[in-house]
Amino acid sequence: MDPPHPGPHPSRHVSPPYVVCLVLAAAPTLPNAPNVLEEHRDVQQSIVYSRYGHTIRLDTLPAARWEDLAQYLSSTTPHVLHFAGRGTPDGGPRFVTDDGGEAPVSTDGLRTCVTTAAATGLHLLILNACWTARLAKELTDAVPTVIGWQAQVADLHARGYARVFYRNLATGASVAKAHATACMMLSLSGCVGPPLLHSAVDHIPEAHFLISPEARPVPPGQPVKPRQYEAIARLRKQRFVHRRPDLTHFSGSRAPLLAAIRNASPSASASRTPAKCNSRFPAPGSSSSDLAASRTYAAEPSSSVSNSSAIRDSRLSASSVLR
Secondary structure, three states, X not given: OOOXXXXXXXXXXXXXXXXEEEEEEEOOOOOOOOOHHHHHHHHHHXXXXXXXXXXXXXXXXXXXXXXXXXXXXXXXXXXXXXEEEEOOOOOOOEEEOOOOOEEEOOHXXXXXXXXXXXXXXXXXXXXXXXXXHHHHHHHHHOOOEEEEOOOOOOHHHHHHHHHHHHHHHHOOOEHHHHHHHHHHHHHHHOOOOOOEEEEOOOOOHHHOEOOOHHHOOOOOOOOOOOHHHHHHHHHOOOOOOOOHXXXXXXXXXXXXXXXXXXXXXXXXXXXXXXXXXXXXXOOOOOOHHHHHHHHHHHHOOOHHHHHHHHHHHHHHHHHHHHO
């Protein structure tokens, strides 16, 4: 009888397109066997409570036999294949047997299954078992990225690596960054032989993401206006010098404007400007004598000019005396 097809976690809704991650919990229920069910739980918790965990569908095959993997791959192609169990120094990973024990699988048969799955979507393989680094390097001919351990590994360290690795993947980190973060955690916990990441020749792990850009939409927002434009706008002041339309606009009520110009500074231009305005833009009701007087005053040099010249001459004489 074929094993039932595992579906997504019942507590959350997963809508396509999504990433399919298969966990092979291939360990017998023995006292000294690794606790692969706890490892599956760690992976599940890391994915569910991550930022983009809703885009990942996690499937599991508990007490996995080698025929369970072949049956699963005949109907579904996972994007990520995670093996949790034991390894063999000179062979492949060990699967559960019908008598409750375990036995290594043929490496040639595993290569055939992996190659077939890679042709239809498998791009990440994690062999979370002892002595799997050499096999991981060989499988890079079929899968773009493969991770394996180079020596014996404690069950606590293997579970910790899987927990941190999938947590970073589900938050949008690349495979290389998630692997580096998990290895950093292992070094803090005292693990001296972290797993190795092997990739194909034309593959870049730093650009390999589990969460696609389509699943990470940019939040909508208003465009931000740069602050430098505000400073430039404040420096742009209105000027009314030699602007006849502006002076025409203010000719009807020019008394406040002319008073402000007259009191601005004792220069000659400030004193002659009101006269020029009176001559060019006369107020309603002005007589011809007023216009002639304003034109004469605008043409004559101002008394303030002579006063300023006298003050300048006195300052020069005083400075020469002090010397």
